Amino acid sequence: MHDKLPKKLLAPYNPKETEEKIYKLWEESGFFNPDTCVKKGVTEKDAQTFSIILPPPNATGVLHLGHTLEDSMQDTMIRYNRMRGRQTLWLPGTDHAAIATDSKVTKMLEKEGVKKKDMGREKFLERVDEFVTDSRKTIVSQLRKMGSSLDWSREAFTLDEKRNLAVRTAFKKMYDDGLIYRGYRIVNWDPKGQTVISDDEIVYQDKKTKFYTFKYGPFEIGTTRPETKFGDKYVVMHPDDKRYVKYKDGQKIKLEWINGEVEATVIKDKVIDMEFGTGVMTITPWHTAIDFEIAERHKLDKEQIIDKYGKLLPIAGEFAGTKIDDAREKIVEKLKDKGLLVSIDENYVNRIATAERSGGVIEPQIMLQWFVDVNKKIAARENKSLKELMLEPVRDGKIKILPDHFEKVYYNWIENLHDWCISRQIWYGHQVPVWYKESGVYVDIDAPKGEGWKQDPDTLDTWFSSGLWTFSTLGWPDEKTPDLKKFHPTSVINPGYEILFFWVARMILMSQYLLGEVPFKTVYLHGILRDAKGQKFSKSLSNGVDPIEIIKEYGADALRMSMIVGIGPGADAKFDIQKVKAYSKFANKLWNIARYVFGVEKSGELEKKLIAEFNSLAKEITLDMENFRFYLAGEKLYAYIWHRLADEIIEESKGKKEYGATLHYILENSLKLLHPFMPFITEEIWSMMPGRKNLLMIEKWPNHVNK
């Protein structure tokens, strides 16, 4: 009975021999490109569209296991929708990831003993480009190994020429509308990375810090940072604090301080917490955000104490030029000698702000930077602010966030949102499209004509360009491209929840403002993939797993299934190789089912009961697919194919010839339902099926379940 069967079907399933070959077949068919599908009559010209823009992986290195979670999910959606006959586009790209890449290459150079500054901007950028080109190649090849049916003809990069034009156009428009401004604000300065970063790029760490209490004239003040206290000449308390009623707002008091006598001014402000410490504090407006606000409110002087490198300025007198960490104890010593030290609390826990990328301790500074105003009313958008433009589509359901509790998290974030600092003092990225000449400032898409104009050396926050991603990839700023009309707003975006604010929010901002429409209809968030112990994958733990190694051993299909089944939307997942193993066994099971069924003659009537049972399963699965319940659909298919079809239906059919047609029917349609999940093996079996014409990837999803 095995005479007619292909030889390879007689051996256990071997994904290694199959997957590369199959991917090539798909790619050569051109069906990853929706235009080709229409041209070749696979998809109707006026069919509904379905589009996903791939969250562009950072071009800082290779893909890790976490990416495969995303790839599996999206390819499953894409393949399902393609089979449903929709014009389906999955657009690939990579992210230049400005700060991350800049600091990575800087570190590589340091290892070689080369200093970035000696190299110069141009040479450094050449070196970064080399590195990035390499990374991008690796990433693309990894995406192919996962079986991702991405339309490579549309591949984009967040820092290529087209995207740069989009960035400059967006900047210019926002500047003209008064949404982008340049100003002196208190910003997060990273002394280690020598750049400003946004609020979202800060990581807070709890750290035991000494909490000092000093005598300050008639008051006692608390601080964790004595080294900032040189310039303190305002002493602030709550207007309702009964302990200090005899001191009046504006009253001047002479007192002895670190470097001699100073004249302090009493300020009354409600921001003070009477319960904390002594209820009195002095302020350092240049280096603390809240102090800055108090100073603004009361129009007080602001003095810089610490420079860009974390060293004390001449205002510190004898301590000038000392690094702040070295100065601290010495200053405390001096105050102690002067009899001004009251107490030291050794167990105080402070929240230290550090830079996400460099790890440097943030030193707030007042600096001239570029900002996006999130509160300004925009005439062209019905006088709504960017904040409102971000809130509205989620509030009124134009954008659905899954799982939906993240909608609350999103609102909470927007309510606390401050102006977005977009300029960075690094070299790699989109350079700010602003030119200066003496007192002249020129903002435009292209450089001004004439001599002597110098471009702003700063680059833009990487998320500024990522914010444009859903439409900059489809042709914008050219608003008439067929792609933009057809595929925007996109159907789904599928990032991890950790970039809901960084990215998803910024895309909504940009799209709402620049296009007046949402960037996507559904945000399907996924969780973080952790190791078997529940730890994050990280280099310092060296617990990384190379997805390519897993694919080599178990096949991409098995890896994909393990990334989908049992992982609910937004849920973190622990990676266990046992799960991959289990699905590689499932692949083999399917292989054996095919061997058996292909050996049975396709005869007899369809068994009504079995067909009805299968069709109702297909219907259920279709519903699950439409409602983003892939984790359920995959599990149901697994259970049906193994424990119903193989264990029961096939067993009962043995020795009964009339089951042939039924078995063929069920197998054929099971392959279709399973294809979005396990594309390689299903396509391979399909290719061996007698009488098959097309690739499985463009077969129609079982019809009878369509409404």
Place this chain on the structure above:
RNA sequence: GCGGGAUUAGCUCAGUUGGUAGAGCAGCGCUUUUACACAGCGAAGGUCGCAGGUUCAAGCCCUGCAUCCCGCACCA
């Protein structure tokens, strides 16, 4: 402080609108009877964190509590 989540079999996790608890892995017994030992059959294993409430019916809804996790925030 504000906000969100988790708590289900030894482990990892599902459980779609409330209707007699599920999977994978591990583990136990049997089976080498061929589509498949990358297998089959069978058994075992859960007071669904705790305490109330709503309901004919609750893992699922409501209230409170406990433990853990994660965001956000200008406590010096």
